[in-house]
Amino acid sequence: MPTDADPVVNTWYENQEESQQFKVVALDEVAGAVEIQHFDGDLEEIDLEAWYLLNIEPIEDPEDWKGALDDYEEDDTDDDWTASSQEITPGGSASAKANLDAPLGDWDEDLLDDDPMGSED
Numbered sequence: 001m002p003t004d005a006d007p008v009v010n011t012w013y014e015n016q017e018e019s020q021q022f023k024v025v026a027l028d029e030v031a032g033a034v035e036i037q038h039f040d041g042d043l044e045e046i047d048l049e050a051w052y053l054l055n056i057e058p059i060e061d062p063e064d065w066k067g068a069l070d071d072y073e074e075d076d077t078d079d080d081w082t083a084s085s086q087e088i089t090p091g092g093s094a095s096a097k098a099n100l101d102a103p104l105g106d107w108d109e110d111l112l113d114d115d116p117m118g119s120e121d
Contacts, residue, residue: 003056007034007048012062016055021062 005013007024013036014021025043026035032048039062046054 001055002053003051005056005058007051008058012059013056014059016057021059 001016007027009024009027012021012023021039022036022044024034025037027033028035029048034046034048034051036044036046038044
C-alpha cells in the first residue's frame with residue numbers, strides 16, 4: 001500500500017513489505033531525491049516519486065541504532081597508547097622519568113636556594 005508519509009530528514013521509517021528500517025538523511029525536492037541510511041549503515045538514494053509508491057510508515061527511533069557499528073567491540077583499543085604519550089617530553093624522545101632523574105647540576109642552583117614561602121631564618 002503506497003505511503004502518505006512525507007519524507008522528513010532525521011525521521012526513521014520502516015518498509016512494511018521488506019521489514020527494513022531506515023532514516024531519511026537528506027531531501028532534495030528540486031532534484032526529486034530522498035537519501036536514506038539503512039539500519040546497517042548503507043546509504044541509498046530514492047526517487048521522490050518512488051518514495052510515495054513504497055509501503056512505509058514512520059517509526060520511533062530504534063533503541064540501538066548504531067547499525068553499521070555492530071562489528072565494533074569496546075575492547076578494540078590500542079593498549080600501547082600510554083607508552084607513546086610517555087615519549088613526549090620537552091627534551092626530545094627521553095622518557096619523563098629520565099628527565100626527573102637528571103643531575104641537580106643541570107638545574108639553576110639559584111632557583112633551588114630560593115625560599116618560595118619567604119620565611120626568615
